[in-house]
Amino acid sequence: MFKKVNTVSYPEVKEPTAPRFHGRHQLNRHPDGLEKCIGCELCAWACPADAILVEGDANTDEHRMSPGERYGKVYQINYLRCVFCGLCIEACPTRALTMTNEYELADDSRAKLIFEKEDLLAPLRAGMLMPPHPMYPGMDDSNYYKGDVLGFHPSQETSSEVKHD
Template identity: 75%
Template sequence: MSDERRFFRGFGVPFTQMFKRVVTEQYPDVKTPVRPRYHGRHQLNRHPDGLEKCVGCELCAWACPADAIYVEGADNTESERFSPGERYGRVYQINYLRCIFCGLCIEACPTRALTMTNEYELADDNRQDLIYEKKDLLGPLLPGMAAPPHAMVPGTTETDYYLGKVTGAVAVQIGEVEARRAGTWTGPAADDEEVTA
């Protein structure tokens, strides 16, 4: 191939691109949806009654290739129960300065406590704010959930929780009990009903 032909062939690509319409993303104003399986910010999930799914096993921290996760487990007691098992994650931190969003921590979690959301806006002007604590990672309390610590749903075991037998209807019972104890219950009045857990 001659030099002249090579020259014009090389300029052919930019020349054809000059006449194409430019597509500009209006990112801060218009956020385009991401794919459903996008790996974004992590979330610690809860059972339907509000107890945490994390049992403090630290498998996610061991699986993390970037050493971005720190977990410190502690034992549950009957007076202070945060998860249905024997243990719970007392300290849970994810350092997003290190995280590579690979999802290996999600695969390692035996209770499906850790999942990844579609949230991708994690930029900050302070490095300390990119280390997310447990309070930042916990999923929101939905209707019928009560903030831990509280007892398990009456008549259930930890196996029932892990098999998914504790449903929203059962969870509403424990949420109602906790709300009555706190004096914030707005539902129907109980006729000489004793509030027990």
């Protein structure tokens, strides 16, 4: 009752978020750079606010974006509708979709709050190749899903930089 009120000078001082905070979504990648999203659309079906749009497409050996038969060609999250409940995360069978601690999503345009696949994809780390590229040599779809692909793509072994198209 007689304590001084704890006021935070936001945005100059940013308090850390809680460990299980539900922030902006992120589409994850495998260690070699292939996308984890297989375009199954389960996240869109699980979303109670109908904020997610996914359109899957077939993978080919010449144009491989993810392991398996399909990948998410179109992926959009409408943050004007999203309620950050996390049901899409629970529905994802490949752990492709996770939530970050990023919470500063305000913008002056409604169109900027509809995030496209490029906005949601995790950045490429050292050793990752920008898809499309072939799967890790000697591995098949099941190796990716079991987590057996732990390293970067062999064509990146001599280079320490990430290749972008």
